[in-house]
Amino acid sequence: MTESTTSYQYNRMIKVNAYGTLVGEFDRSATFVNSDFDPWHLVIAKDGRTYTTYFSLKQIRVYEDVSLVDSFSLPFSPRGINVLDTVIFVSGDKYVYRIGKLGHEILSKDSLDGVGYFRDIAIDDSGYVFVAGGVSSTSYKKIYKFKWTGTSLSVIDSVELPDNVTHIVIYSGTDPNTNSDDILYARVRGANGGVFKVVFANPPSFEKLFVPSTSTSGSHAIAVDVVGNIYYANPSAEWLRMYSPPSGPNSFTTKAPEPLVVTAQGKAAKLVTLAEARKDENGDYIPDYKASGDTLLVYGVVTSPNFTLPSHTSYYIQDETAGLNVYKANVVLNFDLGDYIMVIGQIEIFRGLTEIIPLTADTTSIKVLWKNHPLPAPKKLTVAEFIANFEAYEGQLVRLDSLWKSSTSPAWPASGSDANMIFTSYAKTETLTVRIDRDTDIDGQPEPQYPVSIIGIATQYTAGSTVYTGGYQLSPRYYASDFISVNLPPSAATLVSPEDSAFVHILSTDTVRFVWNKAKDGNIPEDTLIYIFKIAKDKKLCINKYCNG
Incomplete structure (x- = not known):
């Protein structure tokens, strides 16, 4: 728990057992911070760590049991906090921030019209984000339900409770794979307050369960444990109470995510971002985790088709930090573009390409968590940037604009064939390989017009199994979406005879002959060009002694 008090002049974290006995204190401030909000909100994430906000210090601190293992500063004062996979969700001012768990970078910042204050945050088993908030710090009676679209948090629904909502928590139920049995609880302050059960159905509704206190303090808090007990903390009265769920006994058999068979002593998979999984701190182009042999747990969205049909599995996944190849030999696993998947495996390298190899081919090591996740936007790069810093982009979606097919390139592949085509930058100063894979729908399609984006x-395929640099490639995935026509405008044609804007005297019986220098069309193959010449009558031309103009 967090404990900060101006009365006793200390700030600290405390650990209490389920029976209310104080186990001990930790991270007690050497110098008192005159604030009731340092520390403030906390969440115990699925990685077992406790993430805590420090409001006036503008910090997030991370604890493993009672040890401080990470801390970092923010450009705003944080309030509510929660964690989903590799992303920390934090409320501050009128915004909800997404922050990288390892890199601490701000990934996104979202607000809502008419909302000037966000408070606590909860996340259900399906990844929906719930945030308490309202028009101001004196009126925050609503809970908003958000969904991450890939670029921003989009509000889906909201519900207004009788008074200000200081804390919200979600009980995950017996099945951690779905939110079908999740329960959202809210602590509402004031005479109309208490602990409420909130249901986001159509329409949303709420039910008051019990009233531990009618205090208007914003510091009273609630929590739930794994079996559904509800804990209520009253800091002013200095008590913590545990309430059994009103729907029945506080025990049940939990449904595990997957059957777990322990066959030998070992250690748990390490949850990392894709950037962490790929790291190469000694710069030898071999991922560090290949040498250590650690088993890693990663999450990402599928961004490609299977590139190794019909016998193997090779997809690419991407998160907010990097991209990574997922490879499994001698088995075909089927995923769709936009599947958000979990992978437990070990890092390998093949022809320079960093891969994660799932431990098994079943859902204990690789599984879809949800479908139709928004795809990351391709990174727009120049060919020079792509080649010079390839390792930073390996496994990610990128876009290279205005490429020419090189005169030394192999032909566009027929159906059922691969091709390592050679392209150049628009200025024809750099070259690169564009890999057309027969496992896509691209081979056999009409060759695009050049230049093309x-x-x-x-991707990467080096000259040998012990060669780790070079062999850099761009691998398009789908013909319809991955080839974008540029269609250069032609150069201007010039009129030779008669000269442009020249005055000519033409009789009705005359034949006028135009001579011009043709326009140059830069596209390959060239477009058909149409030339239009206009003859305008001089406004001062006299006919039959009558003048116009």
Whole structure:
């Protein structure tokens, strides 16, 4: 628990057992911070760590049991906090922020019209984000339900409770794979307050369960444990109470995410971002986790088709930090574009390409968590940027604009064939390989007009199994979406005879002959050009002694 008090002049974290006995204190401030909100909100994430906000210090601190293992500063004062996979969700001012769990970078910042204050945050088993808030710090009676779209948090629904909502928590139920049995609880302050059960159905509704206190303090808080007990903390009265769920006994058999068979002593998979999984701190182009042999747990959205049909599995996934190849030999696993998947496996390298190899081919090591996740936007790069810093982009969606097919390139592949085509930058100063894979729908399609912009995965295939640099490729995935026509405008044609804007005297019986220098069309193959010449009558031309103008 967090404990900060101006009365006793200390700030600290405390650990209490389920029976209310104080186990001990930790991270007690050496110098008192004159604030009731340092520390403030906390959440115990699925990685077992406790993430805590410090409001006036503008910090987030991370604890493993009672040890401080990470802390970082923010450009705003944080309030509510929660964690989903590799992202920390934090409320501050009128915004909800997404922050990288390892890199601490701000990934996104969202607000809502008419909302000037966000408070606590909860996240259900399906990834929906719930935030308490309202028009101001004196009126925050609503709970908003958000969904991450890939670029921003989009509000889906909201519900207004009788008074200000200081804390919200979600009990995950017996099935951690779905929100079908999740329960959202809210602590509402004031005479109309208490602990409420909130249901986001159509329409949303709420039910008051019990009233531990009618205090208007914003510091009273609630929590739930794994079996559904509800804990209520009253800091002013200095008590903590545990309430059994009103729907029945506080025990049940939990449904595990997957059957777990322990066959030997070992250690748990390490949850990392894709950037962390790929890291190469000694710069030898071999991922550090390949040498250590650690088993990693990663999450990402599928951004490609299977590139190794019909016998193997090779997809690319991406998160907010990097991209990574997922490879499993001698088995075909089927995923769709936009599947958000979990992978437990070990890092390998093949022809320079960093891969994660799932431990098994079943859902204990690789599984879809949800469908139709928004795809990341391709990174727009120049060819020079792509080649010079390829390792930073490997496995990610990138876009290279205005490419020419090189005169030394192999032909566009027929159906059922691969091709390592050679392209150049628009200025024809750099070259790169564009890999057309027969496992896509691209081979056999009409060859595009050049120059062309191409979207694809940054892939690699070096000259040998012990060669780790070079062999950089762009691998487009789909013909319809990954080849974007540029269609250069032609150069201007010039009129030779008669000269442009020249005055000519033409009789009705005359034949006028135009001579011009043709326009140059830069596209390959060239477009058909149509030339239009206009003859305008001089406004001062006299006919039959009558003048116009």
